[in-house]
Amino acid sequence: MKIYSFVFVLISSLFILASCDNDVLVKPSAMLRLDYPKPEYRIVETGCPYNFAMNENATMMKKKACGINIYYPNMKATLYLTYQDVRNNNLDSLMQDAQKLAYDHTIKANSIPAYPFVNPDSKAYGMFYPINGNAATQAEFYVTDSINHFLNGALYFDAKPNFDSIYPAVVYLREDIRKLMETIIWK
Numbered sequence: 001m002k003i004y005s006f007v008f009v010l011i012s013s014l015f016i017l018a019s020c021d022n023d024v025l026v027k028p029s030a031m032l033r034l035d036y037p038k039p040e041y042r043i044v045e046t047g048c049p050y051n052f053a054m055n056e057n058a059t060m061m062k063k064k065a066c067g068i069n070i071y072y073p074n075m076k077a078t079l080y081l082t083y084q085d086v087r088n089n090n091l092d093s094l095m096q097d098a099q100k101l102a103y104d105h106t107i108k109a110n111s112i113p114a115y116p117f118v119n120p121d122s123k124a125y126g127m128f129y130p131i132n133g134n135a136a137t138q139a140e141f142y143v144t145d146s147i148n149h150f151l152n153g154a155l156y157f158d159a160k161p162n163f164d165s166i167y168p169a170v171v172y173l174r175e176d177i178r179k180l181m182e183t184i185i186w187k
Helices: 003-021 091-105 165-184
Strands: 042-043 050-055 060-063 068-072 077-084 108-110 116-119 124-130 136-142 151-155
Touching: 003 165, 042 165, 050 068, 050 124, 068 165, 077 165, 091 124, 091 136, 091 151, 108 136, 116 165, 136 165
Parallel strands: none
Antiparallel strands: 042 050, 060 068, 068 077, 077 151, 116 124, 124 136, 136 151
């Protein structure tokens, strides 16, 4: 019985040693590559007190009270725009509400930097909040002329938030938001 055990151990050891002769091949790291079409912008007529440049790869759906949804079918994302009149000195409360909407995501977000936006030529002033992390929205913003008009927006994806997976689309769409803010025209 001891001889059989010895022979079994010896043969098993030979197989293990023979299999160790193969070189280990380390596979290089790879990143997912997602290419989106180069954005081409055109000024859209909204029928509301504001117009802006929109990516031609998106579709615009008008909602009630001059709200607009900009849908990106390739990324399954929607930019929700809400328009409100500035009246009776309510600009402070409108800005506070927009900031609250952005900072409500601090529970899931890794960071929410705030970037001021100022364009005196078009009388557009606002704030851009890129939201980093697995939050429900990936960007919030508002833009106003400080007298008559206030527009705020939020970017949502039609998927469970996974920031690593949607990051390339987030970067692409944040640029569209910046373009919208830069090209807004008040009527």
